Amino acid sequence: MASLGELERAVMDLLWAGQEAATANKLRDLLAQDSAATDGIAGHQGKDLAVTTVLTVLSRLEKKGLVERERGTRPHRYQAVSSRADHTADLMHEALGSAPDREAVLARFIGSVSESEAATLRKLLGKN
């Protein structure tokens, strides 16, 4: 059985790639297809992947605020809250932005650099 982390990743990949909301059943089928297509040996996600497992993964993702459920329809249809590029941009904002209360969250190789300083450094690079 694949770990929940791997499954979360696989489910998000499907939701980010797909245009519209999908049900847990549909996602289970897509996951089974994927693992059958990639390799037979490690195809642990194959047919034995239960819909309830997919639902568990989806509810975990929902708690993390990454996935939302369409209300009113049954079975529930799930979709990503925001795009992959959006989330990446969020991460990069945290990594590059320099709001004072974020300073301690991570240690960057380079802190934020002013445009003039960057120009000086570019000149320096040109000389090397």
Add this chain to the structure above:
Amino acid sequence: MFWTSYFLAVLALVLAWPVPVLLSRAEWPARAPFMAMVLWQAIALAGGLSMIGAMLVYGLEPIGDNLIAGLRSLAGMVLHNEPTTALGFWHLFALSAAALLSAHLVFTLLLTYVKIERQRRRHRELLALLASPSDDGPGTVVINHESPVAYCLPGGARSVTVLSDGLMAALEPAELRAVLIHENAHLSQRHDLLLWAFAAWRQALPWFPTTRLAQVAVNSLIEMLADDVALRTESKGTLIKAIAIVASGSARPVERFGPPGTSERDSSPEDSSLSGTGGADSPRTTASRVSRLLSPKPPLPAAQRALVLAASAMLLAVPTGLLIVPGFLG
């Protein structure tokens, strides 16, 4: 007792303003970053201790010859309802202020920890979905982004170093190695603890020059310490080039996809500060790092290192001694 409180108040004032201003302007910290780091920690601890100590000693003056006797009488008043008539308004005021300040400092430290941990957990969750493992060993992941970015997310055994595609494309293998060694130095030297403590210190007393200057200095010193580790195995030229490439690339603001407020994280007001680029603090860090590498000065002589160490020890010993020793002598 009386003079002790005045002396501690003066010490607190000196440590809150002139000393940090002078230290932040000094040029020797770049020659002995570790010693400078020790000194900053001593200044912060001694500053906090003498601030609280001064108020405590002043407030307890009428009811005890020394701090310990005073605290014992105070405990009697609080626990056994003994008369408090010996304490005037200003004494009670000072005691309350000491208690409030202590609670405020401890609370801010804990709150900052919780906040930082929450942001790190969220960041780690997203990385688990967005980043792919890299060939550069466990704990290193690559994220798909064109800006050259490298950073580490501390978290004990789950610490992770993040590199961007843009960075991998821009750097030669040796430069990439220098970046990785630099980031791993942050993790192995537990710089996250320093960042946490000084972020909390500033958060708790934002209007004190010392807390801002200390945080800026500590941010800069940990970079120098990590650079020094990278220099043990990689050449100076390699490291300078890596810094220059990353810095010149990361000045571009990040494109934001979609309107702000689309993700759940944006709903809290403090997050709006995320969109602001270029804090007032960091730019000098990169400049001072590069100039330190370009025109290196010899490390501080052993005698002066010992002096800094002795000064740090004194800073901690004097307020502690003034507060505790009279109690044992009397």
